[in-house]
Amino acid sequence: MLFSDKTEALMRQIMRRYPEGRHKSALLPLLHIAQAESDGWLSVPVMDRVAEILSIQPIEVYEVATFYSMFQLKPVGKCLIEVCRTSSCWLRGANDIVAHIEQKLGIKNGETTPDGKFTLRTVECLGSCGTAPMLQIGEKYYEDLTFEKVDQILEENKNRDNHSTYLSKTTFQNHE
Amino acid sequence: MERKLLFKNIDVPGIATYDVYRANGGYASAEKALKTMTPEAVVEEVKKSGLRGRGGAGFPTGMKWSFLARPEGVPRYLVCNADESEPGTFKDRYLMEHIPHLLIEGMLTSSYALGAKTSYIYVRGEFFYIIRILEKAIAEAYKNGWLGKNIQGTGFDHDIYVHPGAGAYICGEETALLESLEGKRGNPRIKPPFPAVKGLYDCPTVVNNVETIAAVVPIVNDGGEEYCKIGIGKSTGTKLISASGHIKKPGVYEIELGVPVEEFIYSDHFCGGMLTDRKLKAVVAGGSSVPILPADLILKTTNGEPRLMTYESLADGGFATGTMLGSGGFIVMDTSASVVYNLYTFTRFYHHESCGQCSPCREGTAWMEKILHKILDGHGTMTDIDLLWDIQRKIEGNTICPLGDAAAWPVASAIRHFRPEFEEFISKQAKQEVNHNNQHQPLAVTS
Ligand SMILES: Cc1cc2nc3c(=O)[nH]c(=O)nc-3n(C[C@H](O)[C@H](O)[C@H](O)COP(=O)(O)O)c2cc1C
């Protein structure tokens, strides 16, 4: 079993938010849940199971998973650090933040530390431009960054026992 | 002195909860609309208000609503665009985080006007914590009889669902958003048909921005005529401005349309002036897609009149000397900022976000990013500036959706107003460190 009974039940509940015959609409939320259940990335078997649940072809899942930047198609570190470096963040020092993290972790943008603890990625504007520079780890936004704050964030995350993912399952509540 | 409509109660402790929101006059517009007005009368008030879409295009909301097809027996949908991904824009996030019930109330009142029994809020995936806040507010609204069946005994039924995106700026374009909501890649549709006729699941659909829908609340409460007393000419009401960059007080400000740009930048109740004693160099007034203007042109029009924060005044002079209000993402740069580098960040952004359907956009944005990268790397030539100009001109107007234009305009305006800066950078063979881009998804999937 790829997903627990509880997770599959949650998936089916989300599918009911869309009209009869339109359950494919649930694909993005289901992929988010699947990713959170699977160490933060989507393998082919995981995507195939989502296709089965939605009664669609696997290709319909792959073409979507490859389109959106929040879906990881390769394993990532326990802590995925995403630093924004678009205009407003760049103006307030985002490149220095990236360089600082690269130096601290000994990896380059796009790489994972050999111990699998951290992956560093730069991303485009996260809608936090007024509190720049900023970074995101899982669901959490870290704003108005300084080198000291970054050091503290790295410290806090170095011994995570679970993967940082964008959602926890309580995000979806039942309205029925 | 400034009047606030959306943020009037934003500082009230606990305003994110139903009880406090209701105690401060919340859900009055829904009560008024559902109990005392016909749906047509609500549309009429929105028309009278002169409200224009706050998502970027500024299209009159009342008119958009009146275009909605109403065939018998076919469901109609309201979809709220909370994809907020335009660089420099963070107002919708602020609104949803601090006063989520204002959006829920606006969705209910608007859905009543449109005859929609189901509505969706499409929130950019990175905002999962906002989704949690909205889910909580929606649950409270159900509990208190503002959603579900037979709302407040009026016979009107309505359900609202929150839908997460997954990281794609293009899904803010309304037809891409609908594709995405249907569980597909975010490829914009060819229009017509417009969503008002064939939208979500081929049904008549209205897509509106978060701020637009929230503004329906004060419009219904106070009447459209009252709303259009604020502002100047066709720029009525208040607007949320996201201010960022080299200013003392970045943040979200609700302004009455018509505030002078100079006052917005320098006065203490807005941006509080420049961050350091370096002077103002340039402003991108409406999010990354709009033309950048140098200090003299953003403060004054070419007629020497003070530039105002209105759709018309910011556009005065056309693209030769003007810009656009856009989404209200106001990015301020002082003299330390390189316009060339700033343009590189925008061009990289549009290249990354192009959906790839049209070759001018897909190839053009990639090529422009490469050229700017080469210039920043110290290998640019003077002909590169003309090449950039030429490429952007060939993208503009030749694509399925406006992302192509949005990628072209920043390039055109940067060259138009700052050509000497490009020339100087190239002639000095100057070099600026560029973080290499590793964020593109691999094409092959791994098992
Ligand atoms: C590339 C692109 C991105 C867009 N992103 C957004 C967005 O994030 N939020 C938004 O409300 N509108 C966005 N828009 C505008 C929408 O297409 C649409 O005009 C808007 O949601 C309509 O709502 P309004 O009339 O209330 O402004 C975008 C448009 C384009 C072309």
Ligand code: SF4
């Ligand atoms: S203009 Fe760009 S983003 Fe828009 S449809 Fe064409 S390729 Fe896609």
Ligand code: FES
């Ligand atoms: S530019 Fe970094 S969050 Fe917007």
